[in-house]
Amino acid sequence: MSMAIAVAHADSATDAIIDVRSLSRRFTVRSPGGRLRRTKKTVDAVDALTFSMQRGAAIGYIGANGAGKSTTIKMITGILVPSSGSVVTCGLDPVRQRKRLARRIGVVFGQRTQLWWDLPLRESYRTLAAIHRLPGDSWVARRDELIDRLDLASFVDTPVRQLSLGQRIRGEIAAALLHSPELLILDEPTIGLDVLSKERLRVFLAEQRALHGTSLLLTTHDMDDVQRLTERLVVVDHGQMIYDGDLPGLVHRVGAERVMVLDFAAPTPPLEDVPGTRLVHSEPDGMRQRLSFVPGHTTAGAVLASVSARGEVRDLSIEEPDIEDVVRRLYLSTEPYRQ
Amino acid sequence: MAEALRPYRALLGSRLRAQMAYRRSFAMDAIGSIAVGMFEFAEIYVIFAKVEFLGGLDFAAAALLFALANLGFSLADMVVGHADQLPTYLRAGTLDAFLLRPLPVLTQLITSDIALRRVGRAGMAVVVLAIALPLNDIAWSPAKVGLLVTAISAGVSIFAALFVCAAAVQFWLIEGSEFTNAFTYGGSYASQYPASIFVLPVRVLFTFVIPAAFVGYLPTLVLLDLPGPPGLPSWLGWCGPLMAVVTWGVALIGWRAGIRHYTGAGS
Numbered sequence: 001m002s003m004a005i006a007v008a009h010a011d012s013a014t015d016a017i018i019d020v021r022s023l024s025r026r027f028t029v030r031s032p033g034g035r036l037r038r039t040k041k042t043v044d045a046v047d048a049l050t051f052s053m054q055r056g057a058a059i060g061y062i063g064a065n066g067a068g069k070s071t072t073i074k075m076i077t078g079i080l081v082p083s084s085g086s087v088v089t090c091g092l093d094p095v096r097q098r099k100r101l102a103r104r105i106g107v108v109f110g111q112r113t114q115l116w117w118d119l120p121l122r123e124s125y126r127t128l129a130a131i132h133r134l135p136g137d138s139w140v141a142r143r144d145e146l147i148d149r150l151d152l153a154s155f156v157d158t159p160v161r162q163l164s165l166g167q168r169i170r171g172e173i174a175a176a177l178l179h180s181p182e183l184l185i186l187d188e189p190t191i192g193l194d195v196l197s198k199e200r201l202r203v204f205l206a207e208q209r210a211l212h213g214t215s216l217l218l219t220t221h222d223m224d225d226v227q228r229l230t231e232r233l234v235v236v237d238h239g240q241m242i243y244d245g246d247l248p249g250l251v252h253r254v255g256a257e258r259v260m261v262l263d264f265a266a267p268t269p270p271l272e273d274v275p276g277t278r279l280v281h282s283e284p285d286g287m288r289q290r291l292s293f294v295p296g297h298t299t300a301g302a303v304l305a306s307v308s309a310r311g312e313v314r315d316l317s318i319e320e321p322d323i324e325d326v327v328r329r330l331y332l333s334t335e336p337y338r339q
Numbered sequence: 340m341a342e343a344l345r346p347y348r349a350l351l352g353s354r355l356r357a358q359m360a361y362r363r364s365f366a367m368d369a370i371g372s373i374a375v376g377m378f379e380f381a382e383i384y385v386i387f388a389k390v391e392f393l394g395g396l397d398f399a400a401a402a403l404l405f406a407l408a409n410l411g412f413s414l415a416d417m418v419v420g421h422a423d424q425l426p427t428y429l430r431a432g433t434l435d436a437f438l439l440r441p442l443p444v445l446t447q448l449i450t451s452d453i454a455l456r457r458v459g460r461a462g463m464a465v466v467v468l469a470i471a472l473p474l475n476d477i478a479w480s481p482a483k484v485g486l487l488v489t490a491i492s493a494g495v496s497i498f499a500a501l502f503v504c505a506a507a508v509q510f511w512l513i514e515g516s517e518f519t520n521a522f523t524y525g526g527s528y529a530s531q532y533p534a535s536i537f538v539l540p541v542r543v544l545f546t547f548v549i550p551a552a553f554v555g556y557l558p559t560l561v562l563l564d565l566p567g568p569p570g571l572p573s574w575l576g577w578c579g580p581l582m583a584v585v586t587w588g589v590a591l592i593g594w595r596a597g598i599r600h601y602t603g604a605g606s
Contacts, residue, residue: 025603079438079603093601102441112432114439118357130349131440133342 017183017215018053018076022085024072024239027181027251035077045071047239048085054225055182057210058216060230062327068239069219073187076217078165090182103132106176110188114172117262118162121152124160125178139178146174149204158203166197173201177208183215184208202228216244223323235330248295254329256321257292264288277303346442350450358455368456376413376463376467379531390481394533399474401533401565406468408555411494413460416527419499421452422506422524426513434601437550445594448506451499477562481549486577490558494530497550501526503594510597524553533559542570550582 020131024290025046028138031039037151037261045070045235053059063069075087083274087094092105102192106112115124129139150170155163169189176184186206190198197264206229208214218230226233233250245248251258259280268286276298280290293303300318307313358365383405387398395406428434428448437447477483505519511519530551534542546552551570560567561576 022353074435077439078433079602081602083603098438099441102439105439107439109432109435111433114436116353116357118360119353123353124358127353131346131442133345133441135399152530 002025015055016052016088017055017057017090018217020052020072020076021050021087022051023072023075023082023087025068025075025080025082026083028290042090044239045103046075046082046236049236049241050085050097050240050243051234051241053215053217056209056213056215056229056280057232060220060226060233061101061217061219061236062074063219063236064327064331067236069236070187072236073107073185073219075215077101077185095214103179104181105183105185106179107185108149108169108172108176108184108189110169110189110191113160113168115160115168115175118159120157120159121174122156124175126177126260133297134179142180143174150206151172151200157218166193169193169197170201172202177214181213181214183217185217187219188221189218189222190225190319198222205229221324223327227320227322235327237331243330248314250323250330251321251326252296254326254333255294255296256326257294258300258321258328259290259292260262260300261317262289262307263314265312265314265317271307272311274303274306316329347394347446347450350447351453354451354453355455355571358453358512360401365456369420369459372413372457372459372495373463374459376409376460379409380463383531395565395568396559398532400559401470401564402467402471403416403475403562404533404555405531405554406464406471406560407490407494407558408527408551410461410462410468410491411554412527412530413457413464414495415498415502416497417454417457417461419449419502420454420457420505422448422452422502423509425506425509426516429510429513429601437537438539438602444598445591475563478564483562486558486561490554490576493583494554496583497529497554497579497586500524500583501588504586507590507593507597520527522549525589530554530556534571540569546571547593548573553579553582 009236020242023042023046027045029041029043031041048067049072061069061072071080076094078089078098081095082118089101092101092104110248115121116127119127125139125143129143134142136186147156151175152167152170152174155167160168160171163192167338173186173189186205190201192199202225205216209216216229218225220226232246234241243253257278260277264287266287268289270279270282271277271289271291274291277291277293280292282289290306291303293300303314304313380402383398383401388391391397393401413444425434425448427457428451429435433451435450437444440447499524505516505523508519509515526545526549529537529541529545529549532555534545536551537545542552544577546557553575557567557571557573557576558579559565559576560573565573567575584605
C-alpha cells in the first residue's frame with residue numbers, strides 16, 4: 001500500500017516541470033529607527049508555498065504587487081536561494097545546477113531587458129545562440145520561425161534602444177525561446193502593451209504551446225492573459241497561496257456575478273423580479289437590459305426561461321466576471337483568516 | 340577549446356562592433372585616454388625637472404617604472420575595468436540576466452564590455468616603454484627578458500584581480516565605488532612611483548596588501564640590478580606571478596561570496 005503511494009509520488013515528481021514544496025523566502029529589512037539604532041524586520045516574501053506544475057501545463061500566477069510573485073520566480077529560476085523548503089525545476093536544483101537549468105528554460109522579465117540595448121535583435125540572437133552553444137546553423141531555422149511568427153522582420157536590424165516597448169517585448173520573447181526551452185516563464189509580459197500587441201502576443205504564445213508543448217508559467221496583472229493562455233490559476237497574497245484551481249472554480253468560490261445582456265424584439269418593462277437575478281441596467285425603452293446573477297444560485301438557462309415569458313428575446317450575451325474583481329473578492333474573503 | 344570559447348568570442352565581438360558603430364565618440368574617447376596617459380607622464384617629468392633622483396631611481400628608471408605600471412593598469416582597465424560598475428549592473432537587472440544564462444557570471448561580467456577606447460593609454464605606455472628601455476643601462480640576459488614579459492602579464496593580472504575584488508565588495512556596498520576606487524585607481528597611482536618614497540606602513544600596504552609594487556617598482560629594481568629599500572628586497576621582483584595568483588585567489592573567493600550574498604545563500 002505504502003509502496004504504491006511512493007511509486008505514484010515518484011511518477012508525479014518526474015512528470016512535474018516545477019515542483020515547489022513548503023517554499024519560503026524571508027528578507028531582513030533594515031529601516032532607520034532612532035539616531036543610532038536601526039530596526040530589523042523580517043518579511044516573509046514567500047511563505048510555505050506548495051504546488052506542482054505538470055509538463056506541458058500553463059499556469060497563471062496571480063497576486064497583487066509585493067505578493068511574492070517575482071520572489072517565487074527568482075527561486076524557480078535559480079536567481080535566489082530559498083530560506084527553507086525546496087524547489088525542483090526541470091528535475092534540477094535551480095541554484096546548484098543553474099547553468100544546466102538555463103539551457104532548458106526561457107525567462108522574460110517584462111520590465112527588465114535581457115537584450116543588448118546597442119545591438120539589433122539579429123545580432124543579439126547570434127550572440128545568444130553562441131552563449132547557448134546551439135549547434136552550427138540549426139538555430140537559424142528556429143530564429144527565422146520566431147521572426148516570422150512574432151512579426152519581427154521589419155525591425156530585426158534596428159538597435160534595441162530604438163524599438164518601441166511592444167517591439168522590444170516581442171524581441172525578448174523570441175530571445176527567450178531561441179534555444180527551444182521546455183519551460184517558458186514570463187513575468188508581466190504584457191505590461192504597458194497596447195491592445196493589438198497584447199493580442200498578437202497571446203496568439204503567438206498559444207501557438208507555441210500547441211506546436212512545441214512548451215510549459216508556461218505566467219505572472220500578470222492582465223486578466224485577459226489568464227483567461228486566454230492558462231488553464232490553471234495560482235493566487236498568492238502576502239507570500240501565501242490563497243487559491244489553486246481553474247478560473248470557473250475561483251469565480252464560484254468567491255461568488256462573482258455573471259451578467260446576462262438581453263436584447264428584446266420590442267420594448268419590455270424593466271425585469272426587476274426575475275428569481276435569482278438583479279437588474280443592473282435597463283435602457284429607457286427597455287430594448288436592452290442587463291441582469292446579473294451568481295452561478296450556483298441560478299443558471300443562465302433558468303434566467304433565460306423566466307425572461308422569455310416576459311418578452312421576445314432577440315439576442316443575448318453573457319459577460320464573464322472581471323477577474324480583477326474576483327481576485328479582489330478573494331483577498332477580502334481570506335483577510336479574516338490572516339489576522 | 341575553440342568551441343568552449345565560442346560564447347565569449349561572440350560576446351566580445353558584439354561589444355567591439357557596438358563600439359565601432361559610434362566612430363566619432365570612439366575616437367574622442369581614445370584621444371582622451373591618450374591625454375590621460377600623457378598628463379600622468381608629465382607629472383613624472385615635472386618632478387625630475389627639480390630632482391635628479393626619486394626614491395633611488397633616476398629619470399630613465401622612473402620612466403621604465405611608469406611604463407610598466409601604466410601598461411599593466413591600462414590593459415587590465417580595458418578588459419576588466421567595467422567590473423567595478425557592478426551596482427549599475429545590479430540596478431539594471433543585468434546580473435539576473437547573467438544568472439539566467441548557461442555561463443559563469445564572472446566571465447559574463449568581464450566579457451560584457453571591453454573598453455577598447457582605453458587602448459590609447461596602453462599605447463602611450465608602450466611608447467614610453469620603448470623609449471625608456473634603451474635609456475636605461477640594463478645588463479640583458481635571457482632571465483631579464485623573461486622577467487620583463489612576466490612582469491607585464493603579472494601586472495595586468497594583478498590589476499584585473501583588484502578590479503574583481505572591487506566588484507565583489509560592491510555586492511555589500513551598493514554605493515561603494517568611491518571606496519573601491521581608492522584601491523584600484525589608488526593602487527594604479529601608487530604603482531607608478533618607487534615604493535621607497537613611501538613611509539614604511541604605506542610601503543607595506545602597497546606591496547603586500549595591494550600588490551602595486553609588484554607591477555612596476557620591484558621588476559624595475561631587478562632589471563637595473565638595484566638593491567631594494569628596507570622591507571622590500573629586490574628578489575621580490577621575481578614574485579609578480581605569485582602575487583597575481585594570490586590576488587586572483589582572494590578575488591575569486593570574494594566574488595563567490597558576493598554572488599552567494601546576492602542570491603541570498605550567505606548569512
